[in-house]
Each structure stands twice: as structure tokens, then as C-alpha cells.
Amino acid sequence: MPFPATRLRRLHATPVLRGLVRETRLHAEDLVLPLFVQSAACTSSGRTPIASMPGVERLSISAAVQEAGAARALGLPAVLLFGIPEHKDPGGAGAYDDEGVVQLATRAIKGAHPDLLVMTDVCLCEYTDHGHCGLLRADGSVDNDPSVELLARTAVSHARAGADLVAPSDMMDGRVGTIRAALDEEGFGDTPIVAYSAKFASAFYGPFREAAGSAPAFGDRRAYQLDPANGDEALREALADVQEGADVLMVKPALGYLDVIRRVKQATRLPVAAYNVSGEYAMVKAAAAAGVLDERSAVLETLTAIRRAGADIVITYHAKDAARWLS
Numbered sequence: 104m105p106f107p108a109t110r111l112r113r114l115h116a117t118p119v120l121r122g123l124v125r126e127t128r129l130h131a132e133d134l135v136l137p138l139f140v141q142s143a144a145c146t147s148s149g150r151t152p153i154a155s156m157p158g159v160e161r162l163s164i165s166a167a168v169q170e171a172g173a174a175r176a177l178g179l180p181a182v183l184l185f186g187i188p189e190h191k192d193p194g195g196a197g198a199y200d201d202e203g204v205v206q207l208a209t210r211a212i213k214g215a216h217p218d219l220l221v222m223t224d225v226c227l228c229e230y231t232d233h234g235h236c237g238l239l240r241a242d243g244s245v246d247n248d249p250s251v252e253l254l255a256r257t258a259v260s261h262a263r264a265g266a267d268l269v270a271p272s273d274m275m276d277g278r279v280g281t282i283r284a285a286l287d288e289e290g291f292g293d294t295p296i297v298a299y300s301a302k303f304a305s306a307f308y309g310p311f312r313e314a315a316g317s318a319p320a321f322g323d324r325r326a327y328q329l330d331p332a333n334g335d336e337a338l339r340e341a342l343a344d345v346q347e348g349a350d351v352l353m354v355k356p357a358l359g360y361l362d363v364i365r366r367v368k369q370a371t372r373l374p375v376a377a378y379n380v381s382g383e384y385a386m387v388k389a390a391a392a393a394g395v396l397d398e399r400s401a402v403l404e405t406l407t408a409i410r411r412a413g414a415d416i417v418i419t420y421h422a423k424d425a426a427r428w429l430s
């Protein structure tokens with residue numbers, strides 16, 4: 104029935120009516136807070152601000168335990184750990200060291216907050232002196248298969264430290280299957296894999312690379328991360344990860360890739376996580392600081408849009424603020 108029988112404004116009339124017909128809801132339970140943990144002593148508070156990401160800090164292990172407790176108290180279900188090691192080398196040995204920064208932080212956080220989920224980023228780029236996500240060949244290209252072996256060692260080491268979920272972000276081929284087999288072999292058959300399946304070679308990782316000190320020393324990541332122009336290929340990556348045993352699929356970044364989130368969800372029906380990345384966070388913070396956006400409405404609208412596109416889980420540096428605003 105066309106207008107005037109149909110009047111869509113009828114259901115917009117009051118806040119209660121709008122709430123009744125709202126299709127997408129945002130809860131603290133949907134959000135994951137990333138944490139940067141560093142092993143070297145920083146300030147006496149154990150917190151070093153990250154200039155490009157106001158409100159985000161590099162944390163000592165004890166500050167990370169505090170921050171994890173604050174996240175839990177706000178109703179967030181999980182944190183995602185990134186490590187900043189003291190030493191880097193060509194093989195990224197710090198990534199799979201049982202006494203590495205993520206392993207130590209995982210044990211400390213699980214010890215203090217056993218019901219908070221600890222998810223760990225599995226990658227070599229924060230641990231290699233060249234900043235690439237895998238081992239280099241003599242010509243400077245990333246050597247896929249030996250890198251995958253080290254990523255599997257890293258994932259097992261995280262699981263042994265108590266990680267509840269492991270999240271490989273390297274974009275090497277075949278890593279999900281190899282990690283699954285290694286976890287199963289080592290007795291971690293119940294540890295889920297959150298695969299960064301559709302991770303695009305994006306300009307929006309800039310602030311993260313400053314935070315984690317993981318910018319590639321030469322070249323870029325386009326030989327392994329996805330071309331921002333490719334949606335069908337993103338779907339092939341996701342389907343390959345499903346076949347290899349991924350439990351959750353991730354799309355990253357979120358905002359420029361809402362169509363990919365929707366397509367991955369529709370094609371797989373697996374839980375989908377979207378990573379609202381550092382550059383997306385930095386833009387909102389900069390605009391809010393300049394007085395051109397209302398931060399609270401912009402953040403809640405953005406996170407709702409990511410959920411509406413099809414994401415079940417949103418990884419975001421806004422998680423604590425959003426949880427406060429939603430409570």
C-alpha cells in the first residue's frame with residue numbers, strides 16, 4: 104500500500120516506539136578492547152600515551168592487568184593482546200618465546216581475571232627487525248611456508264600461556280589449517296581460531312604501526328594483505344579459512360569494508376568480527392577534539408553501523424567509552 108495508507112513516520116514517533124522497532128542493538132558484550140603490552144619498563148605508572156591515538160596507551164604487564172580488570176568491570180567480554188617486545192630479530196623469535204611479552208601478559212591477566220577472555224594477535228611483524236609479518240627471502244619477499252610454521256608455534260605458545268582464542272593477522276596462505284593442526288596436536292583442541300580472513304592492505308593501520316613499532320622497514324604489505332579493490336577475493340579468503348577450520352572470521356578495517364562484512368556473513372553464517380582499526384579511531388578522536396563531531400554519537404553510530412552490516416563482534420579502541428555510554 105503506497106502513501107497515504109503507508110506512513111513510515113508512524114513508527115518514528117517516540118523513543119519507546121523507535122526502540123520497539125529497532126533492528127540492531129549494540130551491547131558491551133559485543134565489543135573487544137585491544138591492548139598494547141610492552142615488556143621494557145616505561146613510565147612509573149606503566150603507561151605510555153600513544154600520540155596519534157588519544158586515550159590509548161602502551162601498558163606494562165601490571166598496567167595491562169589493571170586495564171583488563173577495568174574492561175571486565177564495564178562488561179566487556181574480551182581483550183585482544185598485542186606485544187611490543189624489548190628485542191626484535193629477523194626471525195621474530197619474541198613471538199613464540201614462552202616467556203615473551205604476550206605470553207607473560209596472558210598468564211598475568213588470566214590469573215587476575217579468569218572470566219575475562221584473552222584473545223591474542225598471532226603475527227611476526229611486531230617481533231621482526233624488518234617489520235614484515237613473516238620470514239624474508241634473500242630478495243626481500245616474504246617466504247610463506249616457513250613463516251606459517253613459526254606462526255603455528257606462536258599460537259601454541261599463546262594457548263599454553265592460557266589464551267582463550269588466538270587471532271592470526273599475518274595473511275600467509277594456509278596458516279589457519281597449520282595452526283589448527285598444531286593446536287590439536289599440543290592438546291589445545293578447544294582453543295578457537297579467530298582468523299583475520301579479509302585483512303586489507305590499508306592506510307588506516309598507520310597509528311597502530313606507530314603504537315606497536317611495526318611499520319615495515321622497507322616496502323609494504325601488499326604482497327600478502329588484500330587489495331582494497333577486491334570483494335570477491337576477500338570472500339575466497341574467508342571460505343578458505345572456513346575450510347581450514349576457522350571458528351570466527353574477521354574483516355579489517357571495518358568502515359570502508361561494510362559490504363565485505365555483509366558478504367562474509369551471508370556466505371558463511373560463521374560469527375564475524377570486524378576490526379574498527381587505529382586510523383578509524385584516530386579520525387573520530389581528531390574530529391571530536393577539533394569540535395567538528397560529537398564523539399559519543401559518532402562512535403555509537405559507527406559501531407551500530409558495523410553491527411548492522413553483519414558483524415557479531417566489534418574490536419574497537421572505543422570499547423571502554425562505548426560500554427560506559429551503553430550502560
Ligand code: PBG
Binds near residue numbers: 224225324382
Ligand atoms: C599486524 C596487525 C596490524 C593491525 C593489527 N594486527 C597492522 C598491520 O597489518 O600493519 C592493525 C590494527 C589497527 O590498525 O588498529 N599484526
